[in-house]
Amino acid sequence: MKLKLGERLITNNPLRAFIQRHVEGHMLRTMGSLKEYPLCLEIGCGRGIGAEIIVKQFGAKKVIATDIDPEQIERAKKNLKDDLKSIIEFKVADAMALDEPDEKFDAVFSFGVIHHTEDWRKAIKEIARVLKEGGEFFFEEPLRNFMKFFVKGGLLSAVAEHPLGGIFEFAEFKSELKKNNEEGIR
Secondary structure (H helix, E strand, O other), rough: OOOHEEEEHHHHHHHHHHHHHHHHHHHHHHHOOOOOOEEEEEOOOOOOOHHHHHHHHHOOOOOEEEEOOOOHHHHEEEEEEHHHHEEEEEEEEEOOEOOOOOOEEEEEEEOOOOOOOOOOOOHHHHHHHHHEEEEEEEEEEOHHHOOOOOOOOOOOOOOOOOOHHHHEEEEEEEEHHHHHOOOOOO
């Protein structure tokens, strides 16, 4: 879903970029098992900071960075550094219906995006579908108790809106990841 103005301001500010570069990127990198991930997908790329992190910290040779909001894609293209223009490609796409072939990517990344989807299980299924066998999914997501502050009637719902279909607990999320892996979808 597209972000409300308040959340767009939060997402596109320098502090968020700093946290992505110096906290989230490093945290996710420590979880990886490979030295580099040549072909990567980012869902919900926002202004493009995550795609840069994927190149610099994960050794990606090519990143396809997607967002459902065309304005965010344009912002990311505008902010893209010249030395990354041949490596990062930005596309408008929905995480619940990715226009990519099965088993294409070495890694898929979500920097706090899945909770914005209308149906997080569909997003997980799509991520699993486009990952190569042995591919890795890197993510960080807020859980149900935190999200109560953002849903309808919640304390921060005037600033940020999140669909009910994007709210989950860790055990549910982990179970869905395992289910998709066991079905042979990597």
